[in-house]
Amino acid sequence: MRKKVVAGNWKMNNDLIMSNDLIYSIKLKLNKDNDTDIFISPSFPFLNESIKHCKGTKIKVLAQNVNENKSGAYTGEVSLSMLKSIGIDSVLIGHSERREYYHETDDILLKKLSNSLDEGFKVFFCIGESLNDRKNDLHFDVIEKQLKNTIFKIEKINHENLIIAYEPVWAIGTGLTASPDQAQEIHAFIRKNIAQRFGENFSNNISIIYGGSVKPDSASDIFSKVDVDGGLIGGASLNAQDFVKIVNSI
Numbered sequence: 465m466r467k468k469v470v471a472g473n474w475k476m477n478n479d480l481i482m483s484n485d486l487i488y489s490i491k492l493k494l495n496k497d498n499d500t501d502i503f504i505s506p507s508f509p510f511l512n513e514s515i516k517h518c519k520g521t522k523i524k525v526l527a528q529n530v531n532e533n534k535s536g537a538y539t540g541e542v543s544l545s546m547l548k549s550i551g552i553d554s555v556l557i558g559h560s561e562r563r564e565y566y567h568e569t570d571d572i573l574l575k576k577l578s579n580s581l582d583e584g585f586k587v588f589f590c591i592g593e594s595l596n597d598r599k600n601d602l603h604f605d606v607i608e609k610q611l612k613n614t615i616f617k618i619e620k621i622n623h624e625n626l627i628i629a630y631e632p633v634w635a636i637g638t639g640l641t642a643s644p645d646q647a648q649e650i651h652a653f654i655r656k657n658i659a660q661r662f663g664e665n666f667s668n669n670i671s672i673i674y675g676g677s678v679k680p681d682s683a684s685d686i687f688s689k690v691d692v693d694g695g696l697i698g699g700a701s702l703n704a705q706d707f708v709k710i711v712n713s714i
């Protein structure tokens with residue numbers, strides 16, 4: 465059985481007090497019997513404290529980024545071993561905002577992915593096409609290329625350590641959501657490609673989640689699709705009630 469996963473991508477939002485308040489509210493509202501894997505991703509300065517607040521709950525803490533190098537003269541960057549030392553064991557890689565604003569190429573992302581998996585981290589790896597790609601009917605090609613340049617170059621992966629997030633760039637923060645059928649079409653395509661590369665068993669067991677303007681009122685339709693195993697939630701994850709509603713929509 466594939467894991468259901470909902471992760472909140474908090475991005476560069478919330479100061480310390482707001483982060484703590486949000487965690488507190490999510491904890492209060494969350495149904496203890498929920499068997500969905502739930503992640504939140506506060507900013508780096510608050511990770512350590514967030515882990516302590518989430519201890520003993522179902523909520524896991526996810527880092528929004530990591531540097532591709534192990535250590536050294538990379539001013540302002542954060543390494544896998546730093547994250548590990550405070551108890552973080554999952555990381556978000558390949559988000560379109562990092563690809564676009566910080567020029568993270570497939571080669572850089574492959575290095576981040578490979579190092580993270582080697583260190584035993586669970587990786588949320590984002591792929592997705594731009595609006596132009598979609599308009600020019602290139603979405604399948606773009607997705608296939610992103611997979612081939614990154615995930616498919618890894619020799620062997622434990623399916624429990626990889627979650628693929630399909631995030632059409634045109635749907636992120638725009639209020640435009642891929643229709644449930646559009647999401648299902650791409651998720652099925654990703655799963656088919658994964659099966660060809662890593663085998664049916666791997667492909668049936670890997671969680672593929674959708675991200676891009678998922679809101680409490682759109683979540684259940686998207687999550688009802690057979691190849692959609694959850695969501696990566698941006699804006700709506702900053703509100704405890706909305707986030708928990710989305711978690712409960714699975």
Ligand code: PGA
Nearest residue numbers: 473636637676677698699
């Ligand atoms: P959004 O962000 O839900 O605000 O569109 C999703 C994401 O960037 O992961």
